[in-house]
Amino acid sequence: MKEIEIYCHNTRSKHTYPMGASLMDISRDLNIQLKNVVCGAIVNNQVRELSFCLVKPKHIEFFDVSHPDGIRMYIRSLIFVLYAAVKESFPHVLLRIRKGISNGYFCELSGFGREITEPDIHAIKNEMHELIAQNIPFIKKGLLTEDVVDHLVKEGLEEKAQLFEQKGHLYSSLYFLNDLGNYFYGHLLPSTGYISNFDLVKYFDGLLLRVPNPDNFNELQEAPEQKKLFEIYQEHKDWAQILDVATVSNLNEFTLKKKGGYIIKISEALHEKKIAEIANQIHERDGDIRMVLVAGPSASGKTTFSKRLGVQLAVNGLRPFQVSLDDYFVDREHTPRDEHGNFDFESLDAIDIDFFNEQLLDLLKGKEVQLPKFDFHRGRRFMNGDHLRLRTGDILIVEGIHGMNPRLLPRIEEKSTFKIFISALTQISMDEHTHISTSDNRLIRRIIRDSKYRGYGAAETIKRWPSVRKGEERNIFPYQENADVMFNSATPYELGVLKKYADPLLKLVLENQTEYMEAMRLLKFLSFFKPIDDEEIPPTSLIREFLGGSSFLY
Template sequence: MNISIYCTNTDVYKTYPLGITLEEIAEDQNIKIESDLLGAMVNNRCKSLDYTVVKPKTITFFGYDHPEGRRMYAKSLSFMLWVASLRCFPDHTLSIRNSVSGGYYCKLDNIDTLPINYHEILKGEMERLVLEAIPFHRHLYPIEQCSKILSKEKLYAKKRLFEEYGNLYAPLNEFNGHHNFFYNHLVPNSSHLKSFDIELYSDGFILRLPTKNNHGELEPIKNQQKLFQTIRYHKNWANNLNARNLSQLNDCKYRNWDRDLIKIAEAFHEKEIARIADKIVQSRDSIKMVLIAGPSSSGKTTFSKRLGIQLSVLGCTPKQISLDDFFVNRVETPLDEKGEYDFEAFEAIDKAFLNHQLDTLFSGEEITKHRFDFTLGERVKTLEKMKLEAHDILIIEGIHALNPQLVSDIEQKHIFKIFISALTPISLDEHNYIPSTDNRLIRRIVRDSKFRNYNASETIKRWPSVRNGEEKHIFPYQEEADIMFNSALIYELSVLKPYLVYRLQSVKEREPEYAEAKRLLNFISYFRSYNASEIPPTSILREFLGGSSFEY
């Protein structure tokens, strides 16, 4: 029996025997990918090259320059690192903690008993594995067998998670005789993983990854100590709550402790916001304004309002300004490389008008506030007036708030800078952390659907442009902050799950965004749903779910 295959790379329809693999099709059609052939989209779903085709399909082969290619590379490299650690240091447990400084922060336990050059030993072993060109395989096992395999590999968090999942069969990846699972398809074999490095970092090391645009060039090591310490602080807090991974988070639901966990997480946020307010007031004689910046869906607006309340408790009167109201008129908005409006660009902000209003305020005079009408695409006057009195403090929030060009005429000693992002404190398991970008994208899908009349496909389609803007205009300034605030709530993905699933399920298979929708659906399927009824109306999560007591 034969099946018809359409390959978009060659624009060719061709008949193949039932059961042919993607790798065989790529070889037959002489597919050449400049950045190294790693996988394929099959009917807009990511597949590894050993995938067997049994029905008519539309296939697009990709390499490292594709988002899924980069994800496959990073997950495969993580698997190879784990196997190398088992070879070199079998008595030590590897954990892959989080993304930082152009790579993954990793740690081996009992580091004091390791040789000083342990990172070089690990790197050397990984280089040997690359030369051996060992294949990565994916197998389905009965859940009982899967549990036995994971127990043998001492992957207990993953074992519990798989047992809770409730399926008869579960997938495992196999490499060099060892089994693990990285919630993703992997590259064909280890020879594709030539570009990496290992460098000591804090009390662990960084597994360095290639740059987004060049898989032969590594991301430079960046100074992100403030970010690193913030992530570590919150991961330690989650660990103290016995909720450091998804299995433990799900267990809170089984033990009917989910409501308590929501209350604890919200109290923790309130305490952190109060601590920031205390720090601002300690320097009240010199500070004129607070700048709050962060990437999309980090909860800047709700945070700024809650910070204002805490400042009021301490005797200050907060006056708030959103940079969203200082967009240039739409016809003046800069265009990106695709010729579309680039709302993430710094030039999309009317810096001159903002500074004119600030000069007026700091001179003791009154201003008329403006509001940007997103329907008209223009800035319009409101009836609201603003004037700064003796005990007032100005709070400005927006994605560009930490850009030094924004208020360059104001002395730094008069400014307190806050960076906010959703830095997920839990991990899926020992070797799979949860990217903050996924956390924020999930928030945005729910919010856009509920409040902005965008469906999931539209939000996913815009996300790469949003991410590019963040890389250019937000993250370069995050270490300039006086303090960082983590807006992620330890329970939030469990609460967002039911709001997310049906929105993602509405994405059609024919849409290019289908692959990302399926990936997020697979990811969120491991979470047990929490009820949103315990979430207070002042929670940052209410900015995305609705039911907030704040006006936006």
């Protein structure tokens, strides 16, 4: 029997196995011990399931459920079990996974016909526990696409079926849990028995599927109620209904019919209407508001939003002036460091809070101040000669990631500020069971912007992203509910537009780079979108901040 050589990163050693050996066989033979049970592997910088069989020499690194791709496997598999449990408990009800919120996943039971009760939830959870106890394998099958589509239609998953039809492949894959088929755009765990911890609770008018803490799978992630975030999601659910674009397949239908321009026009009009409403709220506070704070995570479109808000404030007779928190960074040598000894630019302590508050107090008293500018190349703050004095009718727009943090303005009266949190809360879903991560939306935006304006390749942006996300979880998202208003900068059409720009950048990531597997995941995700031409996107659009062609100066 022919043998192949593998290198195992976990053991730092080479081994020889018969051709056709599975990753499961190898992990058991090598007795791979991780913090949690082994659930998958990175093979030549691509994620593979443990059922994957080797026919060529490979570089292998096994991972468990605490790994980013491990937790993705866990969540997909958990949703499949939830789908199966709902199907068994309430056969005529369709499970819909709407969004990620409160460190979990908001679910609706379409066609339920009444309010969900605790006994209903208990019945679903019991069925889930039974499926997990049976340790049923998730079986992946390659089938003719027409057979996959027929199966999904019979299951009532018409949106998923339509997406497979639009792909146009002769063969497609489907996962089976007993006789129930489904697909989740990524890998699954070997079997239901790998699911060790979850909860299902009532959440507003639906359910919240709670998931474990990746750092400690014995604990569930905290589930704070995020009322304002939920409301903004619901608002954009209404927008999706206005546009008739709730899923990727809906969007693709408009694109195939050459009606992408219609979606762009309506989406941009809804954005403008919302920004105008926010400006009206500020104006109606009868001069009490002297300062608007705009905060949000990376690639959320804060800068363009601030400029568009300034236009609408001017329409209301106010004179807006913009200030960036980035210009109040402390000099580089005073920047705090993270646990790895690297500069932590996303810490609030990287901002000279005392100096910032002194300048704000002077401005609010009608004094003239000389505004600072931060030189990122030299790591120094300097005065560039710009002066500012606020008069009656003037209003300051302060943009920066810490705008919702109460520690930012210890010397400023709350009643003189208006707080706006902005993020790209993706409005459309892949299908009935797969929401689109807002983090993925922002990462794709940032890959394009970093390439166009900062000279970074996709691999470098992907490499930095986990650190960016960690900073956001620590410094931004805990304070988002402090906002007076939330604004969703995402549009239903944008991923169809971003695809054209992101695809060639992601394809430049090489197989021997550790970022290759993330690039391949994003490419696969974008492959389900039909490209949308960007000619009709107006120069004031938030998406122009990333694509170029904006009429605003940055």
